[in-house]
Amino acid sequence: LTPERYPVQRLPFSTVSEEDLAAFERIIPGRVITDPEQLEACNVDWLRALRGCSKVLLRPQTSEEVSQILRHCHKRNLAVNPQGGNTGMVGGSVPVFDEVILSTALMNQVISFHDVSGILVCQAGCVLEELSHYVQERDFIMPLDLGAKGSCHIGGNVATNAGGLRFLRYGSLRGTVLGLEVVLADGTILNCLTSLRKDNTGYDLKQLFIGSEGTLGIITAVSILCPPRPKAVNVAFLGCPGFTEVLQTFSTCKGMLGEILSAFEFMDSECMQLVGQHLHLTNPVQESPFYVLVETSGSCAGHDAEKLTNVLEKVLNSGLVSDGTMATDQRKVQMLWALRERITEALSRDGYVFKYDISLPVERLYDLVIDLRTRLGPRAKHVVGYGHLGDGNLHLNVTAEAFSQELLTALEPYVYAWTAEQRGSVSAEHGLGFKKKNVLGYSKPPVAVKLMQQLKALLDPKGILNPYKTLPAQA
Template sequence: MSKLLKFQITLFRRYSQNSPEYTKKKFNVIRGNYNSIQKEDIQHFRKILDSKRVVTDSVDLEKYNTDWFFQVRGTSNILLKPKTTQEVSSILHYCNENKLAVCPQGGNTSALGGSVPVFDEVIVSTELMNKIISLDEDSGVVTCEAGCILENIDKYLEPKGFIVPLDIGAKGTCHIGGNVSTNAGGMRLIKFGNMHGNVLGIEAVTANGEILDCLSNLKKDNTGYHLKHLFIGSEGTLGFVTKVILQCPPRPKYRNAAFLGLQNFDKVLKTFKLLKGHLAEILSAVEVIDTPTMEFIRKENKQDSPIGDYPFYLMIETSGSNEQHDEEKLHLFLEEALKTGLILNGTVASEPAKIQAIWSIRENIANGFRAYGSRMLQYDTSLPFKDYYNILEPIKESTEGLSERVFGFGHLGDGNLHLQIILKNEATDELKSRVDAVVFEKVAAFNGSISAEHGIGFLKAKYMDKIKPKNTLNLMRNVKKLLDPNGILNPYKVIV
């Protein structure tokens, strides 16, 4: 038996053991009126791409059919790997003409099943569209293909003195096209904003294969409708993003990170207010972690708090251009916070290795989720600051008997709470629906949003009519119908 075959068998077993039940069965989804792949379709795709970029082997396809968190699983029997926009155009034109549903896929790090098929959609991956095309070193504007890994773009920019304005835990895997398609936020949103504010232009292919050039690299361009915004956050349902023009700010010369322990959430909010007043222009991230989350980190990721145990923890980062100025401001803040009893303890780091050690505690949280499979329910909520953490107790009470543990962490700087619930038993569709209803009802009662930065994908699509006004949804459906009349682009996602 060859080494390659052994590796393929190992990979197949790994996904077979961890893969969830097929989405179509688990969620009782009715297949849309699409055609299925035939031999002649495969032959046609091999004319567009070379044979190596048309994948039909079931072992190779398994990881593309299954989402990163092992929540959903499709049954696609073909994967296409285009290298150019023109190839994407040819693929979509053919699929549209032959009514073949398509699932666009980047790094496949979606938390809501938005990047994997539900049935047998044609998976079109951007992984070979990974070229950084250009950088304007005067303006910091970078142009790249959709399959560029986020971290690779940042490494390319580092020696040039710029930084990618997005930082998320999946940066070593996710693709910039996926980040645009989900309007990713991340840990430094408080300083740089989300993708809507940082994308200057995109190139996208519509369902009929038409290439739409919105590749303006101008910061200010008010000539007509801003069509690029239709595709930012649309999760591949309106078009296939192939190129991105990104505004990248100057790379900070100096960074500081602090890990703080606090007594209660009231003091967390007061500390946050003090932070904004003292650090203002150099404040780049504010993350909060509660005790259950830290216990989870300790158990699953084998990482400990560097300052001991406290009810709440704040992780803050400053970034600026003047070392003395930044450190002075940070120390003045810490001095006042300690003096007034807002924080109980803390540690500060300015060396890159120590800063990364602090950030790794936060960035690695998601890695621990996978061990729980369907028992781990994840909610990406946005809430008013005063209610940011108050929602947890009502949810604990309402899910008593169903949940084993409820905990929260997230981007306090922009009101984004990642709410996690570990169920006592495996999540059946009925059980998950019951818990979803509780969570979404509480979020609505607190005037929050059920999707802060992860989008809607497949898993939240059925709740759209409960959280959006009817006329708003109708307009969304009309836009979808206009751009994708046959509904071939990422069906069963966002709008259903």
């Protein structure tokens, strides 16, 4: 559980003293946690692969409190680890050593919602699923959705620039986030919490913080554009005989469903086996080498169902799909989505997980999975591929009974070099965090990496915000 396998040395930050604790207690009375039992969960990441040893967890409720905390930490040279729902996949959310954990869990208030524009303004610690319910009651939806919705915070989503299951239709948070409030490393509050659709006044500073994984500032509030709630949602779950057929099914769906296509996800047969084995989910169609989940979201139930039925007829008749099922009622829609959304959970129950999240040209999306099965042989328990095919995003996961240096050496840098050769991205949506900070160079040129380091130095000259994360250590 310790980061021993990652060579990293503690930087010369101060250590939290009794005086620091007293200062924190003055800023957020009763919300300074030092009980080791309560600290345990915040020191360990979701994948249970990393463990920090922070001695203090701070739970502010307001931006002003975050500002005072950072002002103190900056003055005292104390390192700070911002934490949302702690569902991140790359170890960015947990301390590496004894960084102060600053949690947004109590910053969970909706500030405003406009039911004409669909613009929601809320604190960073609002749980995504709770926001979903809030806006759905007002006939809107959140522009993003992910399997971690029950725990992740909107601030964490923005900090990681999470992609997820609605990206195909509603795009990136870089488009839907309209404004942010951020507390900078020295405690300055940067208020860019506008709710304008168009604003070309100077540089778009909020973009710096979207996807910056807590290394440039702490996001305290978010203004986000919510699309209207679709009146009709249909889901089809299909079995395909090969990956070529998966791709052709995707082309068919794009061509025939047009603007109502809202998700195109895929998983292979090993994923299906794992959700069956570990979560007891039942495969609703005939066993196949690949499965795809197609979702439509539109405004006319009859019209949308007819369009999807036409697609199904076509792909079944042409042999692109060997079996399929369709759902319109919410219970079955959720049941079909669970097969795809819960793969992460099933994998985590299978053993140690080596996780890769890559962007590739869609035609080559599955090649690496096949290649790795041969390369790793029986050393791996499972090599699986699933993900957001519609966005060219493969989740390649390898499980083993336990962590193995030999497997790691077989996987890295091989996977990264392979991806770079295809001009892909070594992190499509999870970020770099602690585990992947040293592979940034596979996807970005040295000039870009240097500029990122300069920006970090400008915004956080003492390097107190989420040290050891996102950027490779400077030579």
